[in-house]
Amino acid sequence: xxxxxxxxxxxxxxxxxxxxxxxxxxxxxxxxxxxxxxxxxxxxxxxxxxxxxxxxxxxxxxxxxxxxxxxxxxxxxxxxxxxxxxxxxxxxxxxxxxxxxxxxxxxxxxxxxxxxxxxxxxxxxxxxxxxxxxxxxxxxxxxxxxxxxxxxxxxxxxxxxxxxxxxxxxxxxxxxxxxxxxxxxxxxxxxxxxxxxxxxxxxxxxxxxxxxxxxxxxxxxxxxxxxxxxxxxxxxxxxxxxxxxxxxxxxxxxxxxxxxxxxxxxxxxxxxxxxxxxxxxxxxxxxxxxxxxxxxxxxxxxxxxxxxxxxxxxxxxxxxxxxxxxxxxxxxxxxxxxxxxxxxxxxxxxxxxxxxxxxxxxxxxxxxxxxxxxxxxxxxxxxxxxxxxxxxxxxxxx
Numbered sequence: 001x002x003x004x005x006x007x008x009x010x011x012x013x014x015x016x017x018x019x020x021x022x023x024x025x026x027x028x029x030x031x032x033x034x035x036x037x038x039x040x041x042x043x044x045x046x047x048x049x050x051x052x053x054x055x056x057x058x059x060x061x062x063x064x065x066x067x068x069x070x071x072x073x074x075x076x077x078x079x080x081x082x083x084x085x086x087x088x089x090x091x092x093x094x095x096x097x098x099x100x101x102x103x104x105x106x107x108x109x110x111x112x113x114x115x116x117x118x119x120x121x122x123x124x125x126x127x128x129x130x131x132x133x134x135x136x137x138x139x140x141x142x143x144x145x146x147x148x149x150x151x152x153x154x155x156x157x158x159x160x161x162x163x164x165x166x167x168x169x170x171x172x173x174x175x176x177x178x179x180x181x182x183x184x185x186x187x188x189x190x191x192x193x194x195x196x197x198x199x200x201x202x203x204x205x206x207x208x209x210x211x212x213x214x215x216x217x218x219x220x221x222x223x224x225x226x227x228x229x230x231x232x233x234x235x236x237x238x239x240x241x242x243x244x245x246x247x248x249x250x251x252x253x254x255x256x257x258x259x260x261x262x263x264x265x266x267x268x269x270x271x272x273x274x275x276x277x278x279x280x281x282x283x284x285x286x287x288x289x290x291x292x293x294x295x296x297x298x299x300x301x302x303x304x305x306x307x308x309x310x311x312x313x314x315x316x317x318x319x320x321x322x323x324x325x326x327x328x329x330x331x332x333x334x335x336x337x338x339x340x341x342x343x344x345x346x347x348x349x350x351x352x353x354x355x356x357x358x359x360x361x362x363x364x365x366x367x368x369x370x371x372x373x374x375x376x377x378x379x380x381x382x383x384x385x386x387x388x389x390x391x392x393x394x395x396x397x398x
Contacts, residue, residue, distance in 0.1 A: 167189055255308075
């Protein structure tokens with residue numbers, strides 16, 4: 001099994017030149033379909049930047065299998081059809097691995113094309129259990145924990161750590177991510193002994209929360225905690241609407257909250273008692289190698305990263321590098337086997353994939369972050385003792 005004790009290994013560990021491993025060409029082409037524009041860009045663009053840092057680091061230290069790595073990303077434009085077409089274009093250009101957007105709805109077309117071509121595809125941070133080998137094929141993976149972990153972590157934190165016993169839940173009907181995150185939060189919250197006072201829905205882009213507020217006010221009882229599963233700028237719209245009418249209960253959510261633009265929009269007045277579950281924390285408290293990564297990032301971009309999504313891009317490339325090194329090739333079946341067999345220590349937490357039969361479930365912990373005065377702070381790593389059954393979770397979504 002792959003045992004990586006540190007992320008920053010000596011250059012020799014990646015310079016594995018051998019006459020049997022090196023093909024005629026002198027590079028390994030990784031293709032990305034990450035979205036630089038549209039609603040998906042706040043998640044994909046940081047990941048793209050982190051991936052660029054990783055590629056430069058590897059190339060500066062000897063490359064991989066004796067070759068330099070080339071990472072070509074073509075804007076998926078937050079459109080599933082475009083993402084699929086981009087993946088086809090990249091495969092035609094000779095891409096040996098496909099990096100897909102950070103979401104099932106937006107990213108799965110790229111992984112489907114990778115699977116059809118016999119290549120490994122990996123999303124930088126899609127978390128719906130649909131992003132699995134069950135639905136996408138035996139060579140497809142995601143770096144992120146699934147929403148079973150994300151939702152259960154939020155529920156356990158609410159009930160077991162904070163003692164919040166009643167919840168109001170809002171589910172944005174936008175994509176599979178927003179719907180399944182609420183589903184698993186509710187399931188775990190109830191299993192932990194909590195009571196759901198009301199489950200309500202919202203449509204992304206409405207920018208009007210008045211109908212939901214009316215239903216909440218009709219309860220005549222304030223919840224201990226509010227769980228809002230939404231996406232993009234709508235998260236801030238909903239939180240502001242709740243706060244403006246006097247609902248000051250803590251708000252919980254998932255990794256879509258890990259957006260500095262949203263934090264700024266909430267500001268000092270509204271950005272308090274907000275907690276979210278995400279991939280890591282950009283500081284040494286989360287991982288001892290984080291300061292080195294931040295230094296490398298600053299060297300390339302001239303500023304420190306402000307969201308954990310940059311780490312998902314770095315980790316995706318570094319994970320692939322370790323697996324390629326173990327397999328001695330980028331060939332799809334061998335590389336998928338190396339990913340299944342490996343145990344990886346990453347900035348986004350230790351990762352151990354399940355087998356193909358287990359959906360390539362990404363066994364990982366999650367980071368809990370608190371927003372105070374519009375500024376994030378690290379609460380800590382969390383890993384639920386129990387999770388919703390992932391097979392049932394998958395079947396319930398198809």
